[in-house]
Amino acid sequence: MRKTIVAGNWKMNASKETVNTLILGILAGMDDVKSEVVVCAPFPYLSQVEALITHSQLKLGAQSLNINADGAFTGEVSAEMIKDFGAQYVIVGHSERRSLYGENSTLVAEKVKAALDNDLTPLFCVGETLEQREAGATEAVVSEQINAVIDLLGIDAFLGIVVAYEPVWAIGTGVTATPEQAQGVHAFIRQLLAGYDDGIADMTAILYGGSMNAGNANELIACEDIDGGLIGGASLKAEDFLQICRVG
Numbered sequence: 103m104r105k106t107i108v109a110g111n112w113k114m115n116a117s118k119e120t121v122n123t124l125i126l127g128i129l130a131g132m133d134d135v136k137s138e139v140v141v142c143a144p145f146p147y148l149s150q151v152e153a154l155i156t157h158s159q160l161k162l163g164a165q166s167l168n169i170n171a172d173g174a175f176t177g178e179v180s181a182e183m184i185k186d187f188g189a190q191y192v193i194v195g196h197s198e199r200r201s202l203y204g205e206n207s208t209l210v211a212e213k214v215k216a217a218l219d220n221d222l223t224p225l226f227c228v229g230e231t232l233e234q235r236e237a238g239a240t241e242a243v244v245s246e247q248i249n250a251v252i253d254l255l256g257i258d259a260f261l262g263i264v265v266a267y268e269p270v271w272a273i274g275t276g277v278t279a280t281p282e283q284a285q286g287v288h289a290f291i292r293q294l295l296a297g298y299d300d301g302i303a304d305m306t307a308i309l310y311g312g313s314m315n316a317g318n319a320n321e322l323i324a325c326e327d328i329d330g331g332l333i334g335g336a337s338l339k340a341e342d343f344l345q346i347c348r349v350g
């Protein structure tokens with residue numbers, strides 16, 4: 103059985119005050135949660151979250167990383183630094199990083215490597231734009247994104263990777279993929295991995311992301327190949343986020 107994972111991606115939304123309220127709110131409602139729950143905080147708040155979640159089952163993640171260990175990379179943050187704050191996860195290849203900051207699949211694969219080399223679990227995001235979906239290119243796009251990682255690291259790397267399928271047209275738009283649309287791509291991703299190794303494909307957690315909320319999480323996570331969610335907007339309110347966490 104694959105474990106259900108629910109990860110919150112706060113993006114660039116936080117203050118010391120909201121982080122405090124949000125984390126304490128989540129912790130207060132975690133008793134009946136069986137999923138693995140992760141919060142991916144902006145870099146300046148990693149330390150604050152680390153302190154708040156000590157001795158709890160809540161896990162910490164970052165939202166990006168630089169592939170280098172240290173050196174003259176002004177403004178960047180390494181995997182070692184993220185680890186230093188007790189984080190276990192890092193989002194890699196989010197579509198906002200790909201489209202706004204020019205991260206291509208080759209760089210994303212190198213980031214996956216940097217995360218794995220430092221015992222961080224990459225939440226490795228893939229997904230197509232609306233234009234690509236309408237052109238019938240969804241499978242080609244997702245294959246290219248996944249194959250870049252397999253080409254660099256081999257299929258065994260997926261033993262340490264969590265995949266997140268995030269159709270770009272569903273992110274932050276309120277338009278969620280239907281369970282059929284999402285399950286279709288999730289099954290395709292699992293098949294793609296199975297083409298290299300059946301066992302690894304079966305063990306790999308594949309999360310759905312894109313306007314998942316308390317109202318639609320149930321039917322999405324109920325799908326055979328959907329193993330949880332990567333949640334943006336709905337991860338910013340403790341009660342909304344907890345309702346999704348309780349689904350798994």
Ligand code: PGA
Nearest residue numbers: 273274312313333334335
């Ligand atoms: P959303 O974001 O839930 O606000 O659509 C998901 C994501 O970008 O990871």
